[in-house]
Amino acid sequence: MTTLPLRPRNRTTASTRSAGRSKRVNWAVVGLMAPWALGFTVFFAYPLLANVYLSLTRYDLISPATYIGLDNWAFLLHDEALLTGVRNSAWILLIGVPVKLVFAFFVALLISRARRGAGLLRTVFYLPHLMPLVAAALAFVVLLNPSSGPVNTLLSSVGIDGPLWFDDPRWAKPSLLMLDSWMVGNLMVIFLAAVLDVPQQLYEAADLDGAGKLRKLWHVTLPAVRPVLVFAAVTAAIDALQYFTQAYVVATSLSGGATTGAESLGYPNDSTLFFPVLLYKQGFRYFNMGYASVLALLLFAVSFCVAFVMLRRASRWASDM
């Protein structure tokens, strides 16, 4: 774990081969890399460093930033909303992501075993992913309307008293998860491709050994698609860390249309106040840019840990060329 193999093993051979050329500047590389190098510096490196400075200031975008030392950082300890935001985001990360992954994988498995109509089924399950997220969130607000929505109408016709869904602090996050699971088509397509790629001989060998379905899933399919699962899990985790649009749209459209008031965010009862929503609220509703920078740095630290897993894999890609 301690050594990140940044350097490829064949580095010495590569540099000796091009030793004659590396003395002078490779203008082709400079030209090709220039736009991205500039973009990286201006849109990523600079903002990351600027966050550190801004986190030590009071800044509201209008008057110039004034240095206030560690006051913003000290406020972290008193901010009750922070704990709420972390807890809500942790819910999405620890419950939402696994549910989405398992559901997508389950559907992919079922489709991979369908003898006819696999293509049509794949299209059906992918379709929701094409819906703009805002439109899908609004649609679910209508579908899950507690009094007149179709879901509760159908439930009451079989004698079930449906919950208040997005209007109930206990049900708001599960309702968002229903929306997310509906839109899980891209993960499903990735999993389906991976499952279909598992060599047929492995299953035949397992058959000869008398393995049942579950054992084949556990000992053949899962190990074979593991890299894809890891990639999907990391991607889904990063998505969970920047969870914003659904929560914003649902909360603002349900809390009486008061979209300009900061209080509508997190409705009901701060149950959908996820970490990025809190960051947005502090920065762009209260204009506490300094404190928002503190939150941004925290988010960076957490996502860096998640990305670290990815980077270790990336260093393997780097050396396989």
Place this chain on the structure above:
Amino acid sequence: MSVLAPSRRPTAVAPETRPRKLRGRGRRRRWLESVAERSLLIALAFIVLMPFVLILLTSLMTNAQTLSPHLWPEDFQWHNFTDVFARIPLARYAANTFLYAGLGTVGTLLSSVPAAYAMAKLRWRGRHVWLLLTVAVMMLPAQVTLVPLYSMWASLGLVGTLAPLIVPFFFGHAFSIFLLRQFFLTIPQEYLEAARIDGCGELRTLLRVVLPLTRPALAAVAVFQFTFCWNDFMGPLLYVGNNDSNWTIPVGLAQFRSTYQVEWNMTMAASLLAAVPVVVLFFFAQKTFVRGIALTGVKG
């Protein structure tokens, strides 16, 4: 609706390849299992399609009926789909969104192809570091850089315009660079050597040899980027949220309810219309979509 051809025959458990002579009980069990699996799959497909049907039905109701528990429109209000253009400036939102998505896609391709090529096919010191930086940026939540970037665009006086959304794409898009790099790696180095021996410079090699071979990857990146920009919400909310003449469709949709009170029939009609361009793009470029998505995961 055309049917996707499965990329490969789904033969994970193909009964034909099994020994034919199964005992009666084993065969019946297998039959029951496959029936159960198929019914489950069909039931799930119905559940997934249900929201679309219910959205469509809601969009065809009168506004009064959307608040009643009746699921079927009393009288199909097809004119809702034209009325919505009069109720909100949907055409203007669409034009803004096309501008954002179109230029964003062009910028991404122009800036990401060269970087991906340099990282995949040229040998130079630091290319591994740059690959790691690219992957790191790819993994970075957008909110991390939000505050300094917003204040940067504000000091340039460009908040309220589409520029803060479009311009960054002309300076490289990490995910696209990574995806293109993975594609470029699959091109045999010999092709490039041959072009160089024929006297091609790097630019000509890239344009004449590499790009024609990577058309599917370029299409995948373009389709992804267009879809992303079309559906993007947080960026437009932040940068053009205060200037409704530059609203994109997602921002317009999100404000619909607050601006015009409860008009769920109109909101649902607009939501369905908002999905049309991407769905059309999907049915024209299904293979590209599926191959592109598969590629993003498979190379893990």
